Amino acid sequence: MGDLLQRKTAMIMALALSLAATLVALATDENLRERLGTTYWLLGLAIIGSILLVLAGYVWDRTLMIKLREINRTAKQQGGSRNFDADDEAETAYVLPDEPELEQGQDEIMGLARQIERMAQNLQKVEASYRGIVEDQVDLICRYRADGKITFVNSAFAKFYGQKRRQILGSVFPIFEQGYPTRDFQGNLPDKASFEVALTNHEGTPNAFMWTHRAIKSQSGALLEYQAVGHDIGARKQAEAALIEAKNAAESADRAKSEFLAVVSHEIRTPINAVIGFAKLMRETPLTADQIEYISNIHQSGMTLETLIADILDVSRLEAGQLEVKKTAFALRECMQEIQRSFGNVARDLGIDFSLKVDPGVPVIVNGDQGRLRQVLMNIIGNALKFTEHGSVSVSVSCSRGEDIPDSDQKQLRLFVSVTDTGIGIPENRVKELFKPFSQLDSSSTRRRGGTGLGLVISKRLCELMGGAISVESKLGQGSTFRFSLSLTYLRGDSQPPVAAPRVSPSPSPSAA
Structure with a gap:
């Protein structure tokens, strides 16, 4: 062709x-x-x-x-x-x-x-x-022009309003009437935007939607129209509201518990003090040997109950955030000497060597909460003596001096305290439970050593309140070492000579006595 x-x-x-x-x-x-x-x-x-x-x-x-x-x-x-x-x-x-x-x-x-x-x-x-x-999407999908007039809707959108599509086409997109999406200062719609807007369906029920707005453009970049996809987040909102309500209820119950413990502790402390006081008075009267023993038991039980009530009160205050840490100047070495005297006699009666050493570099006067420091030491040293049948308990105090505090004549001080004993030790799988409330190594009804299981919990939280931390190292049958640190301050330029660290001579063993 x-x-x-x-x-x-x-x-x-x-x-x-x-x-x-x-x-x-x-x-x-x-x-x-x-x-x-x-x-x-x-x-x-x-x-x-x-x-x-x-x-x-x-x-x-x-x-x-x-x-x-x-x-x-x-x-x-x-x-x-x-x-x-x-x-x-x-x-x-x-x-x-x-x-x-x-x-x-x-x-x-x-x-x-x-x-x-x-x-x-x-x-x-x-x-x-x-x-x-x-059409297969459950989300509401529509397209509209810059003036908000709808050009397309899917079946879910039409079903939501209970209308046919031709009735919706040409109407203004409802979220425009609520000011969404937010326009720029020139009145132009953004190319992309996400926002939460609630719409009311044909039954009058409001539904929360997460809307995704975007511009539809040609290959040359010319704006054609806009598209919006609304995802129903009503179930998520209800779940969030339920969680918030449950959280508020739990916090309210926790506050009520803490308030109840505080009130009960205060109310019980009064009669307990009376019991202890009358026991002291009765010991000063002529008594038989049996009566003296009975009165001593009453006094000891009252003291134990008083300690328990004080611990419960401290726990309730800690949980409620009502326990405050003071910042006052005190003589650290004198505080250590009082601890030494307090536990020296107890260790001597138990036949245990007790020693307390303060590093010469520790300042004489520091700023902190002396009462809470004493409480932490009493709890940890008391536990060490309680779980040590023979051997020794030693306490070591050192420090690390930090930077100057701006606009102040004070300097930062990190105090380190370690308490080492040769007691029964702690099983490895029980170490993490030590700082939980009412946790005890021996919780059986025949346990030999008493205690509420609150001392270490209180000590841990007090250390954290004072800017420090607490840790433990232990081997079963070989003993334990508790270490804690505190954040204190001291006067810059303190020129007082260091005082010799107090030490207690080893207590004589029962055989030596």
Whole structure:
């Protein structure tokens, strides 16, 4: 088959040449010019016009074919794959069936028409797939223009309002009436935004939604419209409200418990003090040996109960956050000497060596809560003596001096205290439970050593309140070492000479006595 375009070109050129030859023949025949007269010139102009029309048609046809080929090539390139930006909600691709290039002998207009038809069919498939995805969503999805008028809604959106789609299209998106999404100072909507807005459904029930707003743009970046997706967060809001309510109830119950413990502790302390006081008075009266023993037992039990009540009161204050730590100046070494005297006699009666050493670098006067420091030491040393049947208990006190405190004549001080005993030790699996309330190594009814299990809990929290921490190292059958630190201060430039660290001579063993 010959080339149709080449044949058309040859025919047009032949026609133009024949017309040009006719025009030349007319121009060279003088007799014909004389016979025709004015008609001669009209005929010449007609032939020239025909030549121009034929050439103009040829140029037009060639230009049209070039344009059609460009359109055909562009259609194939864009029809082969349709790309979306990475930020688009979905990515869809469709591929046109492969066909041979249009030969020059074929009708290129018909080929372009078939190409466009195939593109339209694939676009319909893509749209159907997109609508299927959107319609299956339980979230509310809609599209709207910059003025807020809705152009599309999915079935969930229409069902929420109990209306048909055509009734919703063209209406203003409800969140616009509530001022969402927030516009910039020029009144333009943002490209992306997320916000919580509640809508009321057709039954009058408000629902909380998390909305995601975004701009829909063309490949050239021109704004087409906006899309909003509303995710129902009502269940999450209810769960959050239930958690907050449960938290408030738990905190209220905890406060009530702490207040109850505080009131009960105060109320019980009065009669206990009376019992202890009368026991002391009765011991000063003439008594038999049995009566003295009974009174001593009453006094000892009253003292134990008083300690228990004090511990419970401290725990309740700590849990309620009502226990305050004071910052007053006190003589640290004198405090250690009192601890030494207090426990020295007890250790001597038990046949245990007790020693207390204060490093010479520890300042004489420090600022802190002397009463709470004494309480921590009493608890830890008391436990060490209670769980040590033979051997020794040693206490070591050292410090680390820190930086100057701005706008003050004080300097920072970190106090380190360690209490080491050769007692029964602690099983490795029970070490983590030591600082839990009412935790005891021996909780059986036949346990040999008493105690409430609150001393270490109180000590730990007091150390934390005073800017420190507490830890323990222990081996079963070999003893334990409790270490704690406190954050104190001392006067900058203190030039008092250090006092010798107090020590207690080893108590004589029962055999030596």
